[in-house]
Amino acid sequence: xxxxxxxxxxxxxxxxxxxxxAFNANTMEQVQAIVQAAQAERAPVIVQxxxxxxxxxxxxxxxxxxxxxxxxxxxAAQSVDVPVALHLDHxxxxxxxxxxxxxxxxxxxxxxDLPLDENLRVTRKLAEAAHSxxxxxxxEVGAVPRVNAAGDVVGDTELTDPQAAxxxxxxxxxxxxxxxxxxxxxxxxxxxxxxxxxxxxxxxxVDTPLVLHGSSGVTDDCIxxxxxxxxxxxxxxxxxxxxxxxxxxDSLTHDAANVDPRPYLDAAxxxxxxxxxxxxxxxxxxxxx
Ligand SMILES: [Zn+2]
Numbered sequence: 001x002x003x004x005x006x007x008x009x010x011x012x013x014x015x016x017x018x019x020x021x022a023f024n025a026n027t028m029e030q031v032q033a034i035v036q037a038a039q040a041e042r043a044p045v046i047v048q049x050x051x052x053x054x055x056x057x058x059x060x061x062x063x064x065x066x067x068x069x070x071x072x073x074x075x076a077a078q079s080v081d082v083p084v085a086l087h088l089d090h091x092x093x094x095x096x097x098x099x100x101x102x103x104x105x106x107x108x109x110x111x112x113d114l115p116l117d118e119n120l121r122v123t124r125k126l127a128e129a130a131h132s133x134x135x136x137x138x139x140e141v142g143a144v145p146r147v148n149a150a151g152d153v154v155g156d157t158e159l160t161d162p163q164a165a166x167x168x169x170x171x172x173x174x175x176x177x178x179x180x181x182x183x184x185x186x187x188x189x190x191x192x193x194x195x196x197x198x199x200x201x202x203x204x205x206v207d208t209p210l211v212l213h214g215s216s217g218v219t220d221d222c223i224x225x226x227x228x229x230x231x232x233x234x235x236x237x238x239x240x241x242x243x244x245x246x247x248x249x250d251s252l253t254h255d256a257a258n259v260d261p262r263p264y265l266d267a268a269x270x271x272x273x274x275x276x277x278x279x280x281x282x283x284x285x286x287x288x289x
Pocket of ligand 1: 089090144185213214235
């Protein structure tokens with residue numbers, strides 16, 4: 001199939017109580033792992049890229065990285081017969097417009113560093129731009145921090161206020177809303193708890209589908225309850241990078257004389273495929289395509 005807007009499946013997820021998985025890719029092998037897993041599980045899927053991934057792929061140029069990933073994403077989507085979206089995560093205004101031009105079918109505008117009224121003004125403008133080309137757009141209310149390599153939490157933490165989320169969702173006209181309910185980006189082990197009462201309070205006043213960022217560090221019990229209480233797009237990056245990199249490490253350890261990149265990249269691709277399949281089943285998305 002061609003790259004798609006998967007709004008229909010996000011809407012279905014919200015009605016039926018499952019979640020569509022959005023999985024981060026930094027390399028061609030990771031894109032392939034995501035679509036192969038989706039095909040095997042008959043699930044709709046979102047291939048998600050960060051600005052840092054695009055910088056890496058583009059040798060320092062986000063725009064070049066975008067062009068590479070748009071082509072790789074298109075070919076990956078055409079290699080399977082389940083719906084695949086290509087999503088740009090946490091982007092500014094310029095990059096959102098560039099991604100829409102490059103053929104991405106989904107974007108997230110992160111206006112967290114703008115004053116709220118300016119964030120809203122730009123979000124509305126970008127929602128119109130996205131919808132005019134048939135693309136999906138996500139925005140964020142609140143701020144999800146991250147941990148750095150030393151394990152320290154960095155960046156702003158601002159848990160989402162239900163009333164602020166309701167007002168923003170009504171005015172912004174976006175297809176999905178990322179919320180901050182206790183998760184943290186880049187956490188390597190599952191121990192973080194979600195503020196489920198806050199999620200329920202948000203869901204009670206917001207009809208827009210809700211998105212969880214930073215799921216890798218969140219306990220599966222909390223993710224399961226979170227889906228039950230209204231999360232319908234879940235982003236996964238760190239736990240899959242961990243599986244991918246772990247397989248490279250194992251492969252090289254077992255064959256220290258190897259100089260061929262294919263055996264360890266193939267092992268990594270297979271490990272990530274298994275990890276994405278497990279998440280798709282856990283999210284209840286298997287069999288929904
Ligand atoms: Zn995020």
